[in-house]
Amino acid sequence: MLVLGIETSCDETGVALYHSERGLLGHALYSQIAVHSEYGGVVPELASRDHVRKLLPLIRQVLDEAGCQREEIDGIAYTSGPGLVGALMVGACVGRSLAYAWGIPAVGVHHMEGHLLAPMLEEKSPAFPFVALLVSGGHTQLVDVAGIGEYTLLGESLDDAAGEAFDKAAKMLDLDYPGGPHIAHLAEQGDPTRFRFPRPMTDRPGLDFSFSGLKTYTLNTVAEHRGDDVLPDDQTMADIACAFQEAVVDTLSIKCRRALEQTGHKTLVIAGGVSANTRLREKLEQSLAKVGGKVFYARHEFCTDNGAMIAYAGCQRLLAGQNEGLSVNPRPRWPLDELGAIGG
């Protein structure tokens, strides 16, 4: 089965072609970072308008590059939530309309299920059951995954998501949006012993997270070391980035170990934008090796938003016979554990 995947939930337009036997045949991503950068975050209306401009040309480009004809496509998968309602609406309307015009089924995919299954696109892919750490700009969740669509929430952030915390800390250091990769880059020059930031909620039982206190701690540290209208010196900035990243990574890693102990699973999957973080991958690999556990993740470009993960997740649901009606129902809020097992 050949599936066209469409992702438009936030500020990236992603398109991909996934074949159930031949794997990924093509994918392309258009990032709106330049559109939003001067605002320091995503402006929803600008995002929707840009998806309108970019989506159809990107679909044409992916079909051409893969040497595929539209008649070969057996189904369409589009992100139907969670995300920005206007942005979701663009992908859903285009996806549903093309499927209607071409006489093929269409399915709305949960964005976080897309992230969660993205490591399945890799040669070294995980087997069920496993614990998934979903860490993106909008979510920080630990999920017990029994199979596709069989998700039990183990814990989540009570306030900011991990990616959001990276973005806010980056803003304090006058780094560009999205801040995660910039903090990670700056942290490479930092001295990890100079500052020790708190590891929130690790001293009490449970699998929930909280990153807002860490944000305030970062803000206070920056304030202590800055002069009037001038940022701290370069080394101090790098030391702060490093201390912040260590605190987030350590906190995530402690909770992942705990989730594996609690469920008895040996496999951890990390997914979402923050799973691209090299220090997080390193730390989890070290920490899990001690308990005979293994960590899986997608290649960098499939950690952040992309069309391939939506094509893959949609393909599994279309293969199971799922086919949505003609109405388009984007869900800006959509708890992951409301999804059903495929075929169920």
Ligand code: KG4
């Ligand atoms: O999954 P994603 O592309 O979009 C959402 O679904 O939210 O995640 C974006 C988030 C941003 O907050 C970004 O700063 C963060 O992922 N991110 C990173 C890294 N790359 C992206 N955070 C830390 N380290 C990175 N290397």
Ligand code: ZN
């Ligand atoms: Zn995402």
